[in-house]
Amino acid sequence: MRLIVNGFGVVGQSFAKLLLSRSEDLYRLHGVNPRIVACVDKGGCAVSETGLDLQRLLSTKKLSGTIGVYNPGNHIFDPLRLIEKVDAEILLESTPTNLDNGEPGISNIITAMKSGKHVITVNKGPLALAFPSLIELANYNNVELRFSGTVGGGMPILEFAKRCLRGDSIISFHGILNGTTNYILSKMGEGLTFDEALNDAKHKGYAEATPSLDIDGYDAAAKLVIMANWIMGMKVTIKDINRRGISQVTLSDVKRAHKNGKAIKLIAICDKRQLAVKPTELSYVDPICVDGTLNAVTFSSEYSGNHTIIGHGAGGIPTASAVLRDLIDIRDTIFERRQTADLKSD
Amino acid sequence: MRLIVNGFGVVGQSFAKLLLSRSEDLYRLHGVNPRIVACVDKGGCAVSETGLDLQRLLSTKKLSGTIGVYNPGNHIFDPLRLIEKVDAEILLESTPTNLDNGEPGISNIITAMKSGKHVITVNKGPLALAFPSLIELANYNNVELRFSGTVGGGMPILEFAKRCLRGDSIISFHGILNGTTNYILSKMGEGLTFDEALNDAKHKGYAEATPSLDIDGYDAAAKLVIMANWIMGMKVTIKDINRRGISQVTLSDVKRAHKNGKAIKLIAICDKRQLAVKPTELSYVDPICVDGTLNAVTFSSEYSGNHTIIGHGAGGIPTASAVLRDLIDIRDTIFERRQTADLKSD
Numbered sequence: 001m002r003l004i005v006n007g008f009g010v011v012g013q014s015f016a017k018l019l020l021s022r023s024e025d026l027y028r029l030h031g032v033n034p035r036i037v038a039c040v041d042k043g044g045c046a047v048s049e050t051g052l053d054l055q056r057l058l059s060t061k062k063l064s065g066t067i068g069v070y071n072p073g074n075h076i077f078d079p080l081r082l083i084e085k086v087d088a089e090i091l092l093e094s095t096p097t098n099l100d101n102g103e104p105g106i107s108n109i110i111t112a113m114k115s116g117k118h119v120i121t122v123n124k125g126p127l128a129l130a131f132p133s134l135i136e137l138a139n140y141n142n143v144e145l146r147f148s149g150t151v152g153g154g155m156p157i158l159e160f161a162k163r164c165l166r167g168d169s170i171i172s173f174h175g176i177l178n179g180t181t182n183y184i185l186s187k188m189g190e191g192l193t194f195d196e197a198l199n200d201a202k203h204k205g206y207a208e209a210t211p212s213l214d215i216d217g218y219d220a221a222a223k224l225v226i227m228a229n230w231i232m233g234m235k236v237t238i239k240d241i242n243r244r245g246i247s248q249v250t251l252s253d254v255k256r257a258h259k260n261g262k263a264i265k266l267i268a269i270c271d272k273r274q275l276a277v278k279p280t281e282l283s284y285v286d287p288i289c290v291d292g293t294l295n296a297v298t299f300s301s302e303y304s305g306n307h308t309i310i311g312h313g314a315g316g317i318p319t320a321s322a323v324l325r326d327l328i329d330i331r332d333t334i335f336e337r338r339q340t341a342d343l344k345s346d
Numbered sequence: 347m348r349l350i351v352n353g354f355g356v357v358g359q360s361f362a363k364l365l366l367s368r369s370e371d372l373y374r375l376h377g378v379n380p381r382i383v384a385c386v387d388k389g390g391c392a393v394s395e396t397g398l399d400l401q402r403l404l405s406t407k408k409l410s411g412t413i414g415v416y417n418p419g420n421h422i423f424d425p426l427r428l429i430e431k432v433d434a435e436i437l438l439e440s441t442p443t444n445l446d447n448g449e450p451g452i453s454n455i456i457t458a459m460k461s462g463k464h465v466i467t468v469n470k471g472p473l474a475l476a477f478p479s480l481i482e483l484a485n486y487n488n489v490e491l492r493f494s495g496t497v498g499g500g501m502p503i504l505e506f507a508k509r510c511l512r513g514d515s516i517i518s519f520h521g522i523l524n525g526t527t528n529y530i531l532s533k534m535g536e537g538l539t540f541d542e543a544l545n546d547a548k549h550k551g552y553a554e555a556t557p558s559l560d561i562d563g564y565d566a567a568a569k570l571v572i573m574a575n576w577i578m579g580m581k582v583t584i585k586d587i588n589r590r591g592i593s594q595v596t597l598s599d600v601k602r603a604h605k606n607g608k609a610i611k612l613i614a615i616c617d618k619r620q621l622a623v624k625p626t627e628l629s630y631v632d633p634i635c636v637d638g639t640l641n642a643v644t645f646s647s648e649y650s651g652n653h654t655i656i657g658h659g660a661g662g663i664p665t666a667s668a669v670l671r672d673l674i675d676i677r678d679t680i681f682e683r684r685q686t687a688d689l690k691s692d
Contacts, residue, residue, distance in 0.1 A: 018649065030513060154650030156510035163509050164502035167376060167670040287636055287656040294633070303364065303667035304500030310633040310654040321649035324513040339686075 001034050001331060002051070002088040004117075006079060006108050007095035008041040008067055011122050011149065014316030015092065015323050016054045030328050038086045040079050044068020047086060083108060084115045090330065092323060093121040099218050099238060102129040109134060113141045118334075120326040122149035122319055128222035132235040144333055146326035147230075151177065151223045152295050154318025155311035156325070161231040161299060168301045170231060172271035175288055175297030177223040179313050180206050180214035181246050181266040185279075186291040188254045189263055194247065206293060216245035217266060217277040224268040228275060242276040249279050257281045263289055347380050347677060348397070348434040350463075352425060352454050353441035354387040354413055357468050357495065360662030361438065361669050362400045376674050384432045386425050390414020393432060429454060430461045436676065438669060439467040445564050445584060448475040455480060459487045464680075466672040468495035468665055474568035478581040490679055492672035493576075497523065497569045498641050500664025501657035502671070507577040507645060514647045516577060518617035521634055521643030523569040525659050526552050526560035527592050527612040531625075532637040534600045535609055540593065552639060562591035563612060563623040570614040574621060588622035595625050603627045609635055 005012050019026070019034055027033045035051030043066025046052055052070070060070045068077070083091055091112035095105050106126040112119050119138070121127065126134060127147055138145040151157050161170055176182050183206050187197035198215070201207035213219050221241040228234040246266050257264050260281070265288075267280040282289045287308040288296035295313030300306050312318065351358050365372070365380055373379045381397030389412025392398055398416070406416045414423070429437055437458035441451050452472040458465050465484070467473065472480060473493055484491040497503050507516055522528050529552050533543035544561070547553035559565050567587040574580040592612050603610050606627070611634075613626040628635045633654040634642035641659030646652050658664065 026513075154514075154647075155653060156506075156650075159510040160502075160506060160655075164505040165671070167372075167674045168500075168667050285637060287633075287640070287642075290633055291631060296633075301500075301667075303670075304502075304664040305658045305661065307501060308654075308656040309506075310656070312651045315651065318650040321514050321647075324649075325511070328513045 001032060001090060001327065002037045003034055003090045003092050003327075004038040004040070004083055004086055004088045004112075005036050005092045005094065006040045006083065006104075007093065007123070008039055008061055009094065009096065010316040011319045011323070012039070012041075012092070012094045013058060013061060014320035015094075016058055018317060018320045018324060020054045020058075026324075032328055032331050034327060037088050038082060039067050039070075040082060041066050041068065044077050045079070045082055046070030047082070049087065079104065080107060080111045083111045083117070088117060089334075090118045090120060090327065093119060093123050093126070095123055097123050097125040097213070097219075097222065099125055099128055099213070099222060102126045106130060109145075110137065113137050113143050113145070116141060116143060118144040118146070118330050120146045120149075120323055120330070122147070122323060124150045124219070124222040124226065127229075128225045128238040131225060131229040131237060135229070144330045146330060147226060148326050149319040149322035151226050152297075152311065153314040154321045155295060155309065155313055156322075157297055157309060158227070158230055159325070160307075160309055161227070165299070165301055165304065165307070168303045170299050170301050172269075173227065173231070173297055173299045174267055174269035174271070176265050176290065176295050177268045177297070177313065178214055178217075178220040178266060179293035179295055180211065181217075181220070182291070182295070183293045184215075185246060185249070185254070185264055185266065188249070188251055189258065189291070191251070193251050194249060215247050217243045220266060220268045220277045224270060224275065224277060228270050232270060234275075236275065240275060242274060242278070244276075244278040246279055265289065347378060347436060347673065348383045349380055349436045349438050349673075350384040350386070350429055350432055350434045350458075351382050351438045351440065352386045352429065352450075353439065353469070354385055354407055355440065355442065356662040357665045357669070358385070358387075358438070358440045359404060359407060360666035361440075362404055364663060364666045364670060366400045366404075372670075378674060378677050380673060383434050384428060385413050385416075386428060387412050387414065390423050391425070391428055392416030393428070395433065425450065426453060426457045429457045429463070434463060435680075436464045436466060436673065439465060439469050439472070441469055443469050443471040443559070443565075443568065445471055445474055445559070445568060448472045452476060455491075456483065459483050459489050459491070462487060462489060464490040464492070464676050466492045466495075466669055466676070468493070468669060470496045470565070470568040470572065473575075474571045474584040477571055477575040477583060481575070490676045492676060493572060494672045495665040495668035497572050498643075499658065499660040500667045501641060501655065501659055502668070503643055503655060504573070504576055505671070506653075506655055507573070511645070511647055511650065511653070514649045516645050516647050518615075519573065519577070519643055519645045520613055520615035520617070522611055522636065522641050523614045523643070523659065524560055524563075524566040524612060525639035525641055526557065527563075527566070528637070528641070529639045530561075531592060531595065531600070531610055531612065534595070534597055535604065535637070537597070539597050540595060561593050563589045566612060566614045566623045570616060570621065570623060574616050578616060580621075582621065586621060588620060588624070590622075590624040592625055611635065
């Protein structure tokens, strides 16, 4: 399977590393042989119809800061035209999340689907802003759209909800979907003020220099949109989320909660009454009351009770493993379609 | 789909109740229309080729203590011959777990498979004693063997491990697989002695009158066998488990652990070095360190890190929902096989 990788940051590079280290076992165990035939970053593009040399691609990125110098003399660079023209089955969209207008991800995804390519996105922006219409466009063009890595990094939160409870139905869910804010709130639980905890998170690399995406609940809200659409069959976008971040949470709030056996967590919730992201007091004995950068979600089902899943919701290699999961899933879907078509035409 | 239900205790009755309450939505949502055509308990059997009247079956059981009086004049009763002769697609084996020789479950399952019937078992005994050979027999007879309800009640622990982490691989797992012992240890954490906590568990209905199956770790070991075979591809039986129960855990052990920020839990573990069930000290911040009757398992994967799943590992309706999950899964498998066969013969 041939991929175009658009965006070559932490996840894109981790995916290339994963392919490098697993090239043999992927074919042996899963029957897939993924090749990256084009790669795009802010500085340019690298193209090879037979598959890019991933070792060289990674070292080019490391040395030059861009893969634009991978192909000497390659100066043509229109990412959308590249997505349209390069012969490939799948676009991996891994440009940074932009919750203002979803670009460049949204144009990349639309262009790929219109030219008959399946899409794996780890970029939440397009889904947060336009989930229902992107699914519609995928169906219309008879291509697959996958996004396992957008929620929970390598955690199979979406797979759990869709595949593990067949015959039952999920009636609501709530959880911690953002590791950065959970780290900050956990540190406040240890006695740091909000500013001290935020600085600590920045120092450890958990928070960006301008951390509004996390702190103000946008990241959790984007993930909530994806879950509400995919798991609950809603048709909502980020505008429909009632969102409040953690910047107003004070150390005295945290201490007051602690006296009552509770911790304050940034909880995303989807039930009959609300679709919201907000600081919420949780009992310490609640299974989702986890600390540090952990993510945790509890699904309430109609017949089998509550199910909680907990894991590290971020990281390059874990998220790259979610991309691989999506890739194998797309391969299976194509294979099933082809098999049926072949048998029918026999 | 026609089922024979052998064993009409809590799970068997819950399954009948679930079918009664969901008869319409099961067909509408999942395309299945399960009918119980024969039911067996210690007192006899009830048979109807067109499907038993579940309301009457349940009230017969309630009033008479057995469904043996459902068919007036029906005195023939050889359960194995019944499994062999009654026209049905699936046997639901729900007789009590027997870890000495697996009977009557093991004979029921073997008879069903040899007569071409798929099997769903919620009885751990046969799997704990003979997992590898039962799987072999199922393959040989071209039938499906499913057992989702044997581990974690309604929790999809087995599904999670098999379906949610494709492209990755699970390298080890450990967890709390028995709610009764977890309840007792949690109560000891609140200051009760072992005997007091055990009595409390009996009083609440969490422990049997002769609770050795739970207390001595047999139940957890049986579940560990199932997970080790199914998830890790091992070929082991309960004899291969290094097993130690909780009856030697004292209140002072629990208090000593607590001083170090730890709780004692009965942990089942499967990794490169060991296949064991034993009391283990866990840090309170470990996600699987859950209290009460909760079950919890952490899977360690090669690429996507640790994943924990937590839920209530028991209960009639939740376990019945796992049976339904197995049933839908078998239907899909049969359907796929038939579709391929039909297309090939076109």
